[in-house]
Amino acid sequence: MIYSSACEYAIRALSYLVERGPENRVLAREVAESENIPGPFLGKVFQTLVKGGILTSAKGPGGGFSLARDPKDISLMNIRAIVDGVADLEECAVGLDECSDDQPCPLHESWKPVRARIRSYLENTNLAQMATATRKKRELAKPKK
Numbered sequence: 001m002i003y004s005s006a007c008e009y010a011i012r013a014l015s016y017l018v019e020r021g022p023e024n025r026v027l028a029r030e031v032a033e034s035e036n037i038p039g040p041f042l043g044k045v046f047q048t049l050v051k052g053g054i055l056t057s058a059k060g061p062g063g064g065f066s067l068a069r070d071p072k073d074i075s076l077m078n079i080r081a082i083v084d085g086v087a088d089l090e091e092c093a094v095g096l097d098e099c100s101d102d103q104p105c106p107l108h109e110s111w112k113p114v115r116a117r118i119r120s121y122l123e124n125t126n127l128a129q130m131a132t133a134t135r136k137k138r139e140l141a142k143p144k145k
Contacts, residue, residue: 052082
């Protein structure tokens, strides 16, 4: 697994915000309903993203959530680091304390390139790309009239 359910929800919700436009504040309830994400859980994820500097929030009339930065400047790695952390991308695949190129574990040589590809994917895929891919997928899934 590349990321947790919380991170998946964050990516889906942030992609929704990209589609709504940078000038629009959106209520978490709207995002939760549209993306079929449990509202209270999304609220916690959104607060984590606010603390991490990916979202801004405002209370009161006209309030809601919006992106704090351009979606092209938000990589999946940024989101994963805030929601899940990235320690597992640095740790030994079998959990050994001493695992390195000098002292490899039994899986070290096979896990190293996989970990590098996952890191590369997360670092080089941004939120704007995810929003575009999500929009295209939804368009393809719409029933034809």
